[in-house]
Amino acid sequence: MNTSKPAAGKAPAGGGRETARRARTRERLLDAAYRQFCEHGINGTSIEAITDDAGFTRGAFYSNFASKEELFLALTERENRARLETLRDRFDEVVAPLGRVAGKPDPELIEGAIADILAVQPDNRQWCLLNSEFKLLAMREPQVAPRFLESVRTFQQELAAMVDTALASVGLRFSVDSGHLTRLLLDHFESAMQEAILAGAEDAERAVRDNVMRTLPSLVHSLTEVRPPGS
Amino acid sequence: MNTSKPAAGKAPAGGGRETARRARTRERLLDAAYRQFCEHGINGTSIEAITDDAGFTRGAFYSNFASKEELFLALTERENRARLETLRDRFDEVVAPLGRVAGKPDPELIEGAIADILAVQPDNRQWCLLNSEFKLLAMREPQVAPRFLESVRTFQQELAAMVDTALASVGLRFSVDSGHLTRLLLDHFESAMQEAILAGAEDAERAVRDNVMRTLPSLVHSLTEVRPPGS
Structure with missing residues (x-):
């Protein structure tokens, strides 16, 4: 680990420190937009409301994002990346117990692995509302749609690859296409x-876990098989 | 079939003819709202725009619906009912070929049945946009959420019961809970x-069929089993 500070005056103009400052401004604008969008919806949030919340001028906004749509696409990409990283950190650990038995794991082991994956999900209630609004906006806006779709597909593909690798590491695989199953x-x-939000669940994350745990374990168990040797 | 007209003056006050006229007014208001919501979104549609389109006064609106929210709930219920009826008309016919072979049907037979069911779906593109907007509005509006959720659940349950009955009639069943699988x-x-809308597919219904036909047949085949005799 290199903890030495760059010597003053040695950084090239617009170099490391400038880049880091720009990145921080961008992150603070994204954080502020997340808060404002959650509270007032995308259509109900002005660029002023975002810059006021972040403590920046409109100039700072436009030197980072061409439009509010540009910003919500960046927010989607940041959130998806963070979720994939959280999952990646835990996936091998969660799947490891499935490899400690010979053959196809019992339903209980699969249930435990799914519960562990769900337990590390961050706040999904607010994100679900935002994501539903982003998606609707993208569906109605042909200029935004392709990039939104690209970020959805990237997320699905990376998650499917992660699931595949983790299952292969314990000698398992899905009996149907894992990309399709992951999407499902x-x-x-x-x-x-x-549905948890519609039901007014006080603890929506818990309601989702209870709901999903009734459905997924038996389904995933039915669709998991031992990988033939050498495949 | 009774084709005789009720004798003039014999109908009780507010009776059959009045009821039929009221029902037609209500249907015309729902049709107009569907058109206006599709074009301008729910938030972008005023009650005036709906009554103008339908050729009625505001009075006619309020004698049928307490609010715009009340109307979109009625629209959701009407649409879901129509979709269930279309499916009910076709389901037995579509599932019948699965019963003509002994034991578990081949993947091709299941593929054919799924394709037949998809082929009778009405315009889904517009309905998908409207339904996404309704759902978002209901998620953000605790007064609307419970009734919206109720209509979602009724639809899911009636469809699951229809699938169960049709499979049982040809000696089959799902190996996982059919209510959960239907929801999935x-x-x-x-x-x-x-995704078809985001991708800007010119024929969104066809894009959905192509997409779904890549995923569902092998999944449904994996999860279908012969019903044990006497069960």
């Missing part, structure tokens, strides 16, 4: 959160 | 339509 599980997870 | 398939269907 993500769709279900999102709809369970939407 | 509905979630996937909705998300496939959202």
Whole structure:
């Protein structure tokens, strides 16, 4: 680990420190937008409301984002990346117990692995509301749609690859296409959160876990098989 | 079939003809709201825009619906009912070929049945946009949420019961809870339509069919089993 500070005056103009400051400004604008969008919705949030909340001028906004749509796409990408990283940190650990038995794991082991994955999910209630609003806006806005779709597909593909690798490491695989199955599980997870919000669940994350745990373990168990040797 | 007209003056005050006229007014208001919501979104549609389109006064609106929210709930219920009826008309016919073979049907037979069910779906593109907007509005509006959720659950339960009955009639069943599986398939269907819209597919219904046909047949085949005799 290199803890030495760069010598003053040695950094090139617009170099490391400038880049770091720009990145911090961008992050603070994204944080402020997240708060404002959660409270007032995207259409109800002005660029002023975002810059006021972040403590910046409109100039700072436009030197980072061309528009409010640009910012919500950046927010989607940041959130998806953070969620994938959280999952990546835990996935091998969560899947490891499935490899300690020979053959196909019992339903209880699969249930435990799914519960562990759900337990590390961050605040999903607010994100579900925001994401539903982003998606609707993107569906109605042909200029925004392709980039929104790209971030959805990247998320699905990276998650599917992660699931594949983790299952392969313990000698398992899905009996149906893992990309398709991962998408199906993500769709279900999102709809369970939407229903928890509609039901006015005080602890929406818990309501989702209870709902998903009734559905997924037996489904995933039915669709998991031992990987043939050498495959 | 009784084709005789009621004798003039014999109908009780506010009776059959009045009821039929009221029902037609209500239907015309719902049709107009559907058109206006599709074009301008719910928030962008005033009650005036709906009554103008339908050719009625505001008075006619309020004698049928307490609010715009009340109307969109009625629209959701009407649409869900129509979709269930369309499916009910076709389901037995579509599932019948699965019963003509002994034992578990081949993947091709299941693929054919799913394709037939998808082929009778009405316009889903517009409905998907409207339904996404309704759902978002209901999630943010605790007064609307419970009734919206109730209509979602009624739809899911009636569809699951229909699937169960049709499979039982040909000696089959799902190896996992059919209510859960039906929900999962509905979630996937909705998300496939959202992706087709995001992708700017010219024929969104066709894009959904292509997408869903890559995923569902092998999944449903894996989860279908022969019903043990006497069960």
